[in-house]
Amino acid sequence: MSASVQPETGRDAPVTAGGALPSHIAFIMDGNGRWARSRGLPVLAGHRAGAEAVRRCVRAAVAHGVRYVTLYAFSSENWRRGPREVGDLTNLLRYYLRHKVAELHAQGVRLRLIGELGRFEPSLREEMDRAEALTRGNTRLTLVLALSYGGRADILQAARRMAEAAVRGEISLSAIDETMIAGLLQTGDTPDPDLVVRTSGERRLSNFLLWQSAYAELAFLDVLWPDFTEQHFARLLDDYAGRERRFGGRNA
Template sequence: MPPLVGVARTGALPTGTSSCGPIPAHVAIIMDGNGRWAASRGLPRAAGHKAGAEAVTRCLRAARANGVDYLTLYAFSSENWRREPSEVADLTGLLKFYLRHKVSELHQEQVKIRFVGEVGRFGADLCAEMARAEALTAGNTGLTLLLALSYGGRSDIVQAAQALARAAQRGELDPGLIDETMVSRHLLTAGVPDPDVIVRTSGEHRLSNFLLWQSAYAELVFLETLWPDFDGDCFARVLDIYGRRERRFGARPA
């Protein structure tokens, strides 16, 4: 397995399980490296995206097995629309396939599905599939899976600010009463706790416009592993790293 960045390795962990320690309620992942994975094997980028979709299944299984309550996956950023039309078509086609053929399995496993982002940009057919998935799984009581699609952290903050401004303009809100809690309630992730840990694969060390407000006190973990190679052992190592961190939220150490 490729090494973790900036973390001393302490020996192998059992497959798909974490060491003893606190389990994060919310894990958010920037899934990166599909293209490089495919290029290293002489395959088209579409093959990398397909392999990445299979890694999502492994990741979701590991999250459920370890008692994580919320899993957010950065599946398609607002900037991804700038990619070649053929690649965008491959990504949206893959998304449509999984929505049509995999949602029932997730429903049986009590997974609740939620989409965050400017999903209307994907067109009526795909929006209908997303609405169907959300409606079907709305009453489930297991892990909540948030898929960030056409999502950007800055635009998320902007739309929250606009909503608050409109409320103030209508006389429904005193601008002087706007606080962090109120802003959070107007974000696309309203009702979901901020992520405890944000993971990025493929060796890149940046957030790339992902959950900028929500990540204020998240632990950051960067893996060299390319996303299509992500598995239960990788998830367990993330939990192990998280369990060794001391979270003070700005307070002085005891």
């Protein structure tokens, strides 16, 4: 598979046939703060630039035919940041939910939100519900935003639900298997990611999709998230197409 850039538009051309295409790409979007500080700007400017990178990422996913994209937008640990930065992040989220979801809808994108959403204020939860409802019938791309999300907490809530069902006598211990656990995770209606990407040069998962990423290919980019472009997306697809996925098996 090859990916090219159309010189007249600067946009990536659709991926050509003949190579493997990941169905689901998950992104750990890292580097907004460093991007802003390197330019002498407030951190909020970095988050705004990062939001524009999200729009470029979505356009590229739609153009290339990727079916699922998950973005680690706000981790459960991010609540520890200063109240001003948390407020800026939630206000930016509110703005995009209110004013940019129509753009996703026009592209045929379904928006899904996962995480401990109850930690957000009710008015923001209403914006989330409206955005999900508007785009629910779209099938071109499913965009999953992980907000106040933690991989360990996701596994824990699934375990608690299974334990409660066992106590009620609804399931037996022998019935508990990996398929049941996967179905009880917040991503239960989404295939596991084929490729997990982290920007900014960091090389760790940071509590993101821990169960779901067991056999994912990993890619670490030195680019800061606000500088992520459609060209970076295309190069990721090229790199993925050249990998051999064995899922723990040996070479033939």
